[in-house]
Amino acid sequence: MVVRRDSAVGEQGPAGAKKTAKTTKVGAAAKPAAAKKAAPAKRAASTEKAASDEKTASGGRARAKKPPEAESRTALVRRARRINRELAEVYPYAHPELDFENSFQLIVATVLSAQTTDLRVNQTTPALFAKYPTPEDLAAANPEEVEEILRPCGFFRAKTRSVMGLSKALVEEHGGEVPGRLEDLVKLPGVGRKTAFVVLGNAFGRPGITVDTHFQRLVRRWRWTAETDPDRIEAAVGALFPKSEWTMLSHHVIFHGRRICHARKPACGACPIAPLCPAYGEGETDPEKAKKLLKYEKGGFPGQRLKPPQAYLDAGGIPAPALGAG
Template sequence: MANQGASRAARPPAKKVSDAEVPAKKAAAAKAPAKKAPAKRAPAAKAPARSVKAPAAAKGVKAPAAPRTHTALVRQARRINRELADVYPYAHPELDFENPFQLLVATVLSAQTTDLRVNQTTPALFAKYPTPEDLAAANPEEVEEVIRPTGFFRAKTRSIMGLSAALRDDFGGEVPGRLEDLVKLPGVGRKTAFVVLGNAFGVPGITVDTHFGRLVRRWKWTEETDPDKVEAAVGALFPKSDWTMLSHRVIFHGRRICHSRKPACGACPIAPLCPSYGEGETDPEKAEKLLKYEKGGLPGQRLKPPPDYPGKPAPPLGAAG
């Protein structure tokens, strides 16, 4: 007990804080720098809402590079042909005809004009001159008057009367089914001959008109501008059995979507395959307004289209609307 008491006596007395020191300590604490609170992050900006009908370019459609090898070119060309076959399963020659003679004459008349204008003109022509013999013996001035709406009517009259006389004199009034014979007829070149061979005789051929030449150059199938060279270059990419229908599909696409001055790129079903995508209108809504014939809900070029054609027949010459 004595030791415990001694131990307590040895401890220093606790220091008392006077009333005067309390305000001083509070003042020092007030002067001390306050701890910074962690900065709050600003809310992240919301991404703009994506338009449901965004332009095709915004959806990731970009012009693919042109094929660099022949093998790649063949694959690209044949894939485009397959896609066009799905888009235009009803593709056909857009000239009205009932026999090879009518098709031959109509094709000659279609130079520098539309198939629609030819189709509106030929009913009166064939009603008056149904055979090569009839047309060969006609009065040129009367023929000119009938075909005047097709333009260049004097030169065309000489051609169709001349070929009719040649059919009468050299082929027994029948249209020949050979290329070498057809191209000897007045006003008949390879393009006209292949239209007749492919659609009246089932002989494969490539028809290089302005639409066909324009599109195959846009797709980089060839850089040629001469029709014979275009025909050879494109023909090398496909089997002969594809040539006639390929021609119809490409021409259909050129007339309806891939126009000369303003292609409807934003409404084009083969945009992801086209090296020239973006040359025309890429906004889908604006592009849709550029579509022609059945794709735009308008009449086609034939007065008597085939049964599977989904569009409206064209009106006859002089009809309202």
């Protein structure tokens, strides 16, 4: 009997082991299943943490979702033209912010505006043009006296050489008149394509795109082009618009860059084209905080002053269409 019990136990032992093994196997299979159920929760937690980190890094606000990278050419053209239409409503008075009375004053002022503000140039040129009203006068001037007048503009020695050199070229090669052709303008000392298009568009009514630092910054933020060379930017953006719109397009973009879409901290929360901007969220998105970033340095029309920024904001903190028109 003892032998039978031992035998029975011996038979049950392996059976029990198999049963235990089976149980272990089931447990092993159950563990991955549980892990799979937990995975979405972990991924959600990870995503939430990433969003939280991004929100913290961006000053407590989540960044706006950017549009797909693969924007068709047709969609790009439509979006770019819509942005220009929106800006035209916000800045119907957009114009060159340099003070000038004729093409000679405009070309000199534009050359002087390099590496300084238009406001500083406008404070300097009245004395310059009062003493040297014509190309002949400036070409024959004493360089040291011109340098003293231009000192507030910065780089005054180089700028003196440029404006005196272009004045001399105007006298000797163009009879004292500013030429109205691009190929002639860019040959003048200190005059590049940017300056030439400012003169052509605003003194001669001939369309041109002015690619200054504001223009370059904004068209890349809006993904109109990824080019960094000014000439290539000019060509890429020009292909998106009818030629007749080029001059006013330049004014609209530059006005917007100076007033709202700043280099360091754009006022995204007060931007009228925010829904169309792929870079929305790079700046301040809170409307109240964004309003404080707005800059209105000069009147809507030459000789006028803008009202305080709040006077041009609607209830939602967005610049009103008639901005500066009063």
